[in-house]
Amino acid sequence: MRRMKMSAQGPEFSRMAYGTWRVLDTQPTAQEINRRLNVCLELGITTVDTAEIYGLYEVEKALGEALALTPGLRDKLEIVTKAGIYVPCKYHPDRRTAHYNATGERLIKSLDKSLRWLSTDHIDLFLVHRPDWLTRADDTAAGLNRLLAEGKIRAAGVSNYSASQFDLLNARMAQPLVTNQIEFNLFHVEPMTDGTLHQCERLGVPPMAWSPLAGGRMFDPENRAAKGLAAVAAELSERYAGATLEQLAYAWIMAHPSRPLPVIGTNRTERIRSAAQAEAITLAREDWYALWEAAQGRKVP
Numbered sequence: 001m002r003r004m005k006m007s008a009q010g011p012e013f014s015r016m017a018y019g020t021w022r023v024l025d026t027q028p029t030a031q032e033i034n035r036r037l038n039v040c041l042e043l044g045i046t047t048v049d050t051a052e053i054y055g056l057y058e059v060e061k062a063l064g065e066a067l068a069l070t071p072g073l074r075d076k077l078e079i080v081t082k083a084g085i086y087v088p089c090k091y092h093p094d095r096r097t098a099h100y101n102a103t104g105e106r107l108i109k110s111l112d113k114s115l116r117w118l119s120t121d122h123i124d125l126f127l128v129h130r131p132d133w134l135t136r137a138d139d140t141a142a143g144l145n146r147l148l149a150e151g152k153i154r155a156a157g158v159s160n161y162s163a164s165q166f167d168l169l170n171a172r173m174a175q176p177l178v179t180n181q182i183e184f185n186l187f188h189v190e191p192m193t194d195g196t197l198h199q200c201e202r203l204g205v206p207p208m209a210w211s212p213l214a215g216g217r218m219f220d221p222e223n224r225a226a227k228g229l230a231a232v233a234a235e236l237s238e239r240y241a242g243a244t245l246e247q248l249a250y251a252w253i254m255a256h257p258s259r260p261l262p263v264i265g266t267n268r269t270e271r272i273r274s275a276a277q278a279e280a281i282t283l284a285r286e287d288w289y290a291l292w293e294a295a296q297g298r299k300v301p
């Protein structure tokens, strides 16, 4: 697995990351999560994506327990976590409405909690999970800048920001933001045309692509676009050493000139292994467009 620098000063990540949003869906033991992390490591997938809110605030704790089972494992991985989404839940019955909060004070509080749950003294990349419409960029930046200065986070970034929201916050940062983690896949191609990926390319900031398989919708037999995509993928497969639809879908994302880093979401180790092989696939130009046409259900204009 190749690696890449997220900015001139780092950090350096694996070309694909492992995402933990759904990690508790199968009610795994800490040993099972630990095994999955070790499979990632063996494949060279060293970057692990999580967030305070995943599993309604329970995933980070589960990850911390899984990491603790292999001494030294944490230091072989780059941990990405996020904060800024607060929803009513059993820990916070006082919350009435789901809301975003990207004030510096709130981000610092959340990050300190993430460090405790993950049993680590630093986070490799800390992301503001969603833009908070009520917070001044100066306020958000003050919190992130303080965490950077204290060494609690090695780099800062954002998620689900528009290009202009990114520009605004970036202008207030002591150290440039290193990614925008966004939804980007064959069923969600808007970032290619709304300026998000152009900005990443211009700034040399690789985006992280969440839901690279459209959250599994790519395999829904009831979905017309999925059926079309599966047919084209089957036609192309032979040209790419029998590559599967998901491998072609990952390769499709990585082919974009902004160098997106797919965040793999499967809970199955055999699918993690298969995903890692996609990194070696270089799609021919016409095949990339053929996949776009199949997924979008229309001809290239």
Ligand SMILES: NC(=O)c1ccc[n+]([C@@H]2O[C@H](COP(=O)([O-])OP(=O)(O)OC[C@H]3O[C@@H](n4cnc5c(N)ncnc54)[C@H](OP(=O)(O)O)[C@@H]3O)[C@@H](O)[C@H]2O)c1
Pocket (backbone or CB within 6 Å): 018, 019, 020, 021, 022, 049, 050, 129, 159, 160, 181, 182, 209, 210, 211, 212, 213, 214, 215, 216, 217, 219, 246, 263, 264, 265, 266, 267, 268, 271
């Ligand atoms: N920043 C954000 O706002 C944000 C939002 C969403 C996600 N994320 C990050 O992105 C990561 C990935 O997102 P995601 O989980 O939506 O990724 P995804 O890869 O698009 O979807 C994963 C889902 O697809 C299923 N799947 C995979 N291969 C399949 C196949 N061949 N046939 C049928 N189903 C298949 C998986 O089931 P199995 O487990 O059974 O394989 C899983 O339920 C998350 O873990 C999280 O870290 C970030």
